[in-house]
Amino acid sequence: MKEKLQQILQNDISYNKSATRYLYKTQPDLWQTIIETTRFLPDEAKAKQRVWHIVNDVYKRPICPITNEYVKWWENRYLGTANVNAARIKQYQEGRVAIHDPDVKARAAESIRKTIQEGRRKQPTLTPEIIKQRIEKSKQTCLERYGVTNGSQTPESREKIYQKNLKAGCTPREDRSRRRLYYDEVWKYTEQSWKQHFDRINPERLNRTYNALDHIYSIQQGFRDNIAPEIIGHWTNLRVITLSANSSKGMRCDKSKIQLLEDYGKY
Numbered sequence: 001m002k003e004k005l006q007q008i009l010q011n012d013i014s015y016n017k018s019a020t021r022y023l024y025k026t027q028p029d030l031w032q033t034i035i036e037t038t039r040f041l042p043d044e045a046k047a048k049q050r051v052w053h054i055v056n057d058v059y060k061r062p063i064c065p066i067t068n069e070y071v072k073w074w075e076n077r078y079l080g081t082a083n084v085n086a087a088r089i090k091q092y093q094e095g096r097v098a099i100h101d102p103d104v105k106a107r108a109a110e111s112i113r114k115t116i117q118e119g120r121r122k123q124p125t126l127t128p129e130i131i132k133q134r135i136e137k138s139k140q141t142c143l144e145r146y147g148v149t150n151g152s153q154t155p156e157s158r159e160k161i162y163q164k165n166l167k168a169g170c171t172p173r174e175d176r177s178r179r180r181l182y183y184d185e186v187w188k189y190t191e192q193s194w195k196q197h198f199d200r201i202n203p204e205r206l207n208r209t210y211n212a213l214d215h216i217y218s219i220q221q222g223f224r225d226n227i228a229p230e231i232i233g234h235w236t237n238l239r240v241i242t243l244s245a246n247s248s249k250g251m252r253c254d255k256s257k258i259q260l261l262e263d264y265g266k267y
Contacts, residue, residue: 216238237263
């Protein structure tokens, strides 16, 4: 079975690498064997996830080394930890985040106090207004020098981030399907909308640990209808709903294409 699956993956010439998704149609007997072999996975597990376990001879769900919880399956791999906090703790344990060491922070704080007492550093008098002015000045300076308000948005910075992600195991751009590139572009606009229109998208300030950021008109349908990514990722197409509601919604669209375009056109 493993050799047969490897052959299917190697011969997959579909533009979005979807051969494994339709095994239940193309090879029902093989699919039934896969289901039986991966009974340890939840019923909603993706076909690609089940195939990954068989191809890699892994017959149990990976567990976060920090929280001992099951880690999440993402696209074509498992995440390293259960959440961001666990990832930071893991980095600290591996010695990759020395700045968070209590001794380092204590010495830094003592150094600041000493320089203030000796007159080599001014006593900080930051007010919300001063902080806001500094942020605006920083954005303006960055805009004048690099053409963007945030240094991480420059082509050079984005390329560095991309190269770092490559080392971490992400799929190279040239190997990504047209569907994957579309999803990436939609989520780029989605994150921008989340930052700029947070109060409109999430007026009740629901915690995304227990809720999901949902695209009312689904990304999948937007891809099929060839709708521009900036429309699907616009704040008028976003809402926060419970994880269970988002899971049961799937690829369903809770507004029509006409409503989607009208809402986008208003703003």
